[in-house]
Amino acid sequence: MPPADRNVLACVAGVLLSVVTVRITDKIVHRLYPLPPGVDPKDPAALSAAISGMPTMTFVLLVLGWALAAAVGAYAAARLPTRPPMACGLTVGGILLLATLANLRMLPHPTWMWGAAIILLPLAGWLAAKKGSQRVAPAAAA
Numbered sequence: 001m002p003p004a005d006r007n008v009l010a011c012v013a014g015v016l017l018s019v020v021t022v023r024i025t026d027k028i029v030h031r032l033y034p035l036p037p038g039v040d041p042k043d044p045a046a047l048s049a050a051i052s053g054m055p056t057m058t059f060v061l062l063v064l065g066w067a068l069a070a071a072v073g074a075y076a077a078a079r080l081p082t083r084p085p086m087a088c089g090l091t092v093g094g095i096l097l098l099a100t101l102a103n104l105r106m107l108p109h110p111t112w113m114w115g116a117a118i119i120l121l122p123l124a125g126w127l128a129a130k131k132g133s134q135r136v137a138p139a140a141a142a
Helices: 003-032 044-052 056-079 085-106 112-133
Strands: none
Touching (some): 085 112
């Protein structure tokens, strides 16, 4: 398989793992801190009012879940046999950051979440891509 195809597949796999991680962490947060009964998530005004009354820990956990997703996806993309591995990991982290910023723009979130996402997601993605790009040298035969 050509290296460019491997890189694309590594990035796709990393993004998919990131999406799965976000879905899992979001479900956990929404179970811990559900919307109040009777709130229609399709009604922007009702949703905005409900979100403004949610505890800060809800949003902290959401941002941590997004950072975890960036790390998982970037690590996986860098770990797969790609050249250069950091580029694949950082690509996945960048894609997840863009998706997160789009989500923040579409749904009402506290303003501080923008800053947290802009700082934590690239940091988590970079650290995980760096770790995933480190190759272990094969042991020398004795």
